[in-house]
Amino acid sequence: MRRVNDVDEDWRRKQALSTVHRSLTMTDAGLILGRETILPIAMAGAAGVSSLSVDDEANARAMLTVAYERRPVPKRTVAQMRRAVDLWRQGEKALAQLHLAFIGLPDVDECVAYRLLLAKKALEAGVSPEALIKAVGFNQTALDFEKYNRDQPRVPAGQGRESGRWTSGANNQQTFNEGRSGRDKNGLIQLADISDDLVEAMGGAPRLVITPKGATQFIGPNGSVLRFDLLPSQYGAQGPHINLQNFPGAPPNVHIKLKP
Amino acid sequence: MTPDFNLLERRAADFFEKRAFLQALKIYLHMADGDASLDAGYLGFRIGECYERLGDRHAAKFWYGRAVEENPTIEKYASARRRLQGVGIDDLLR
Numbered sequence: 001m002r003r004v005n006d007v008d009e010d011w012r013r014k015q016a017l018s019t020v021h022r023s024l025t026m027t028d029a030g031l032i033l034g035r036e037t038i039l040p041i042a043m044a045g046a047a048g049v050s051s052l053s054v055d056d057e058a059n060a061r062a063m064l065t066v067a068y069e070r071r072p073v074p075k076r077t078v079a080q081m082r083r084a085v086d087l088w089r090q091g092e093k094a095l096a097q098l099h100l101a102f103i104g105l106p107d108v109d110e111c112v113a114y115r116l117l118l119a120k121k122a123l124e125a126g127v128s129p130e131a132l133i134k135a136v137g138f139n140q141t142a143l144d145f146e147k148y149n150r151d152q153p154r155v156p157a158g159q160g161r162e163s164g165r166w167t168s169g170a171n172n173q174q175t176f177n178e179g180r181s182g183r184d185k186n187g188l189i190q191l192a193d194i195s196d197d198l199v200e201a202m203g204g205a206p207r208l209v210i211t212p213k214g215a216t217q218f219i220g221p222n223g224s225v226l227r228f229d230l231l232p233s234q235y236g237a238q239g240p241h242i243n244l245q246n247f248p249g250a251p252p253n254v255h256i257k258l259k260p
Numbered sequence: 261m262t263p264d265f266n267l268l269e270r271r272a273a274d275f276f277e278k279r280a281f282l283q284a285l286k287i288y289l290h291m292a293d294g295d296a297s298l299d300a301g302y303l304g305f306r307i308g309e310c311y312e313r314l315g316d317r318h319a320a321k322f323w324y325g326r327a328v329e330e331n332p333t334i335e336k337y338a339s340a341r342r343r344l345q346g347v348g349i350d351d352l353l354r
Contacts, residue, residue, distance in 0.1 A: 209333045213297045219333065227300055236295025238265040245302060252273060253302055255265045 034113030062129030285310035301331030
């Protein structure tokens with residue numbers, strides 16, 4: 001009971017002090033969603049080897065699953081978040097935001113933010129991510145944690161404390177850069193790869209520039225522009241849309257319409 | 261019915277390419293109607309280009325200026341506005 005009261009108190013304090021981060025927000029403290037809830041996404045370790053443990057990944061996926069009350073988010077989503085965090089820590093802040101923009105999580109409202117905080121508190125209190133997932137009605141096996149998958153790569157010997165830890169890949173940088181747009185074996189669009197292709201099409205890492213009317217805009221070194229016109233002050237009769245401007249080989253101004 | 265802006269854009273670009281600047285201008289103005297942001301300045305720039313090709317440098321300067329207002333970091337808009345910096349109305353006031 002006392003723990004529940006602590007959670008409520010923490011929630012009320014956060015309500016008073018902060019606004020809801022409706023989408024993933026990168027800060028120097030970490031990747032934030034909801035009311036100042038930091039997701040457990042670690043940055044890459046030495047020699048480009050991911051230090052993201054299976055536990056971190058499972059915790060992040062469990063938190064998001066509980067928060068959104070939907071099927072467990074795919075592992076790829078967490079990999080995209082980790083990539084964004086790595087880029088942020090390397091000083092590639094616009095590139096990091098670009099990766100976040102393409103993750104595609106639904107907007108967070110007060111309820112989602114509260115569930116996210118609850119999930120984090122439960123994990124901190126020692127509840128396993130599997131139990132958490134089960135508690136909201138999903139089968140543990142749906143998570144496919146691969147905790148005991150002997151084929152999953154480990155950090156090789158000679159990497160200090162990281163040696164022998166499970167990793168999600170021997171070299172994430174290489175994995176992401178080698179990917180290209182398209183569909184995976186399950187027919188799902190590979191958004192992380194699309195974002196890398198976008199960077200290539202934009203002539204390198206873009207700058208993040210917010211327009212005077214508040215639209216999020218990425219400007220590539222080659223003058224191409226990727227912009228999200230989502231608020232009524234940012235669009236007219238065409239409704240909310242994504243803009244692709246001055247991309248090589250494309251019409252000068254392409255709109256991707258969104259449902260209002 | 262919501263207009264297909266990609267289609268409008270292609271038609272306007274075709275007209276512009278064929279030097280039919282007035283027709284292109286009509287389409288860009290139609291697209292801009294009701295969009296206070298001018299598609300983050302893009303339409304302001306295109307309208308300015310049409311006016312400039314039609315010989316109305318004063319109108320072009322105004323629309324380039326609107327493009328810069330809506331998106332100051334796009335160098336293409338800023339340089340177009342700077343290029344017409346000297347266009348004024350002094351000759352009308354003598």
